[in-house]
Amino acid sequence: MSGAQPIVTSAADGAATGSVVELIDAVALIGSFPALAGASLRVERGEILLLRGPNGAGKTSLLRLCAGLLPLERGSASVCGVDLATDRELVRAHVGIIGHTNGLYHDLTVAENVGFWGRLSGATSAEVHEAMQRMGLDGRLSGVRVSKLSAGQRRRTALAGLVARRAELWLLDEPHAGLDADGRDELDRVLRAAAAAGATIIVASHELERAGGLATRQVEIVAGQVRGDLR
Amino acid sequence: MRSGTLAVARAIARRDLLVEWRSRVVTNQVIPFAVLVMVMFAFALDSDAVLERVAPGLVWLATIFSVLFLTARSFAVETADGALDAMRSAGVNPVAIFLGKSVAVAVQLLVLDVALVVAAVVLYRADVSLGGGVLLVTTILVATTGLASVATLYGGLAAGTKGRETLLPLLLLPVVAPVLIGATRATESAFGTNGIAVSEGWPWLGLLAVFAVLFSVVGAVAFGPLVDE
Amino acid sequence: MTASTATTGRPDRVTGTPFTRALGIVTLVGVLWLSWFGLFVTPADVNQGESVRIMYAHVPGAWLAYLAFVVTGISSAAYLWRRTRSLTWDRIAGASAEIGVLFMGISLVTGSLWGRLTWGTFWTWDARLTTTAFLFVTYVGYLAVRNLGGSHHQRARRSAVLALLAVLEIPLVHFSVELWNSLHQEASVAGNTDVTMDGLMLFTLFLGVIVFTLMYVWLLLHRQRALALQDLVDDTGLDLAIAARRAEVG
């Protein structure tokens, strides 16, 4: 599935090793506040990385930076082989982010939403169907409007959109929030399957007992810096 | 791997219209609002002769007020659950977003204009001949294209900001003055208001066409930098 | 914080330079000279009577407003062009637009006072007047967008694009208003006041343009400095904020 993605290698940094994310001393601003104050992080393909840390530590900003939504103010950052300092827009094709919002159209059905996101990336209807199947959204749920769904079902719909878009790097902000126990188990299953299929996943969460079991590695983020990773 | 700009634009326009078809906000709220404005004009002006004379202007005034609501609605759908952010983070070409949303706004405006012209005929005794009808349809098509383009452009800029309800009219109303002028004059000839001949209306279409082409092209280029952070 | 000290020359808060100070003095002298000539020395006009005196303040003001918007357009283009990209251009554009709105607001007021005396009405739907009013609103909108926030370059890019859109919009609005106006010949009183000015009147008008240009340059320099200081204060704030954040980790 990810074989179609060319891995752009740059001789200057460690991209040749296959790192999906490489941040060195990255600084990013929210307004004039340095939400990231020199964060360094390396993530390899297929990892499920858990970002831990208190509220306001910079978890969300790190995800938004990797998604190309937040400009890199200082330092260097490369995601999926794209240099964020110069080509921030290019990274977006490789990355899917689900933050506090799901990016759904509430008046449309599950199938229409997933289909729309699939169509944007040129996915066939078979691929869209497969994505919905993997999220357990085929059958009765597919024809229900998003406004009538539970929080967990919405989250799954958004995830199906990521699958349909064939995102390489998934950036998930508190994905377990608002899900019941069954929903959480299901989400974990889905994420493990996606990672097994070649996607790289970064999960920001402070529900450690839940997300900790899922993750292949954990790092802590404190005061806009990553602790316990490289350098 | 990524779809072409036009295909994406078509997907966006289709999705916008589907949202409207499902929610009926424009059908059930904006169009009644526009017609209500026409009725209120009748109360305020209180004279058949005056109404007949100013009917074309009122049609386009009501259209321009409604464009504000239509555009606000079009972007409220995108920002309600972060879909605009999601589209940007999905690397969707801003040109495609602009074209798709403009087309959807234009289609809804067309429906609105038909309702307003019917209202003018019924309420203000406007009269349309066959030749006038051709002129009227052309005017509506061209003026609507221009209006939808500028409205989408500035609507996108205002979408994420605080105070968007007041920012959009402030930015949009001065720009659409040429459309108000051109479309009103053309419609006057189509209605034969004050004995103006149909042939006198066609030159105004040149102005409307220049406006439409200019803002469609420039809007497609400027939308990205205006909306993106 | 101690605002009570009104001493202007304290070295730590000086924002003038010898050049702007000299320019300011020249401008002040020019304003006095212009007022004296405009109000007392020049004769009354044959057609307009005494009201022609308003013209010495109105015409240069309106002219400067247009010049200010031209400067905004040019510096916006300079910002957008990659090779000359600099926040200085953005600040010049913003400062100039602000001054332009000020001058345009003033000349709308003085113009309507003059119109009341000469035409007997504060406002007519003359093409130039109408375009000016639209222009005024357009740049008020531009200033509103400048204040939306975001990073410096975000602000700069957004407002530069908007300024270029305004440059595009103005001829279109003007052309359409003119077409519209040509239908209503009876309304255009403006074209008929064929003023034959004598030498002194012409000189005073010319003086007005020079004085207003000096005023504009002075205001532009100072406003631009204020904006630069604001951006600098934001940036130093950032350095401190990063250091403070890093220090949180023991």
Place this chain on the structure above:
Amino acid sequence: MDDLGFIVGSYAVTLVAVGLFAWSVVRRSRRLAEQVPPEDRPWT
């Protein structure tokens, strides 16, 4: 005479408006200048 008020008024409006603007700009930049060391000020 009516005219006199209008004529003097238009000069007064112009000068007062420009004066107020200039004053507010200078006051604002003085306050900002206190926070910026002299060598960093862009025009020096």
